[in-house]
Amino acid sequence: MNHTDSADPKLLANIRIVLTRTSHPGNIGAAARAMKTMGLSQLYLVAPAVFPNSQADAMAASAGDVLAQARVCATLAEALADTTLALGVSARRRDIVAEVLTPPIAAIRLLTEAQAAPVALVFGNETSGMSNEELGLCQRLVTIAANPDYSSLNLAAAVQVLSYEIRQAWLGHASTPQPEMDAATGDELERFYGHLETALAELEFLNPGSPSKLMLKLRRLFARTRLAKEEVNILRGILTAAQGAKRAALSARNPDAK
Structure with missing residues (x-):
């Protein structure tokens, strides 16, 4: 029996390739071709x-249909809004404390989560790669073990490598585990981070003039733990209670304040 006879095509349909700030349109077409050859x-x-x-x-050749249905987004947060797992493809960075996956392990993680919700592989700009802010929207990193003496991999080639690994894992889908939790979506996480920043500023723990450094570290902390929908709701409830207590204390000290 052909391996594809029992493989679920919905899993591949739930995996999106996200290209951020791509400079050269030819690379977009070549990436689309790389995707289609592997069923993405x-x-x-x-x-x-x-x-x-x-x-x-x-450059897309016969993958014009992939280009035709491509979705253009203004921000990475928009592209990841409904995903429960985003893996950023990046060279190993000493300043980033995050779990780094190999392509085969990344493929299994994506297929596992794709059984329940959309997931994403995120590729950065051809020259500068992914920014710290973009990496902050990803829960894990993926690194391709290229030649350390010449590790500059073309964008479409990187897409091809990861797409191939996804297809190989998909063909061996019988070993794909079930998702461990009801993970929060990117949109739910972004609302939580916005709430967290506002609450920390109100509690005078965060400097409102330069919040980005601490917030980036907090994003990485929560990305390492992975948050379920219920956990996000609990944390937001705690933040709301802390904000309420702070406002009540201020009101008690200044009863005439409006």
């Missing part, structure tokens, strides 16, 4: 420099 079709583009474009069409 969900392409998301975050603030591409040029798209649509004839160079993208030419």
Whole structure:
């Protein structure tokens, strides 16, 4: 029996490839071609420099349908809003404390989570890669073990490597474990982080003039733990209670304040 006879195509449909701030339209087309050869079709583009474009069409070859249905987003947060797992493809960074996955392990993680909700692989700009802010929206990193003497991998080639690993894991889908929890979506996490920043500023724990450094560290902390929907609700309840207690204390000290 052909391996694809029992493999669930819905799993691949729940895996999106996200390209952020892509400079050259030809790379978008080549990435679309790499995806289609491995059965992936969900392409998301975050603030591409040029798209649509004839160079993208030419490099896509027979993957024009992937380009035609590509979704263009203004921000990475928008592209990840409904996902429960986002893996950022990046070279190993000493300043980033996060679990780093190999491509085969990343493929299994994606397929596991894709059984319940959309997931994403995120690729950065061709020259600068992913920014700290973009990495802060991802729960894990993926690194391709390239030649350390020449590790510059073309964007489409990186997409091809990861897409291949996903397909190989998909073909061996019988060993794919079930998701361990009802994970929070990207949109739910972003609302939590916004609430957390507001609450910490009200509690005078966070400097409102320069909150980004601490918030980035807190994002990485929670990304390492992974948060379930229920856990996000609990944490937001705690924040709301802390805000209420702070406001009540201020009101008691200044009863005439409006």
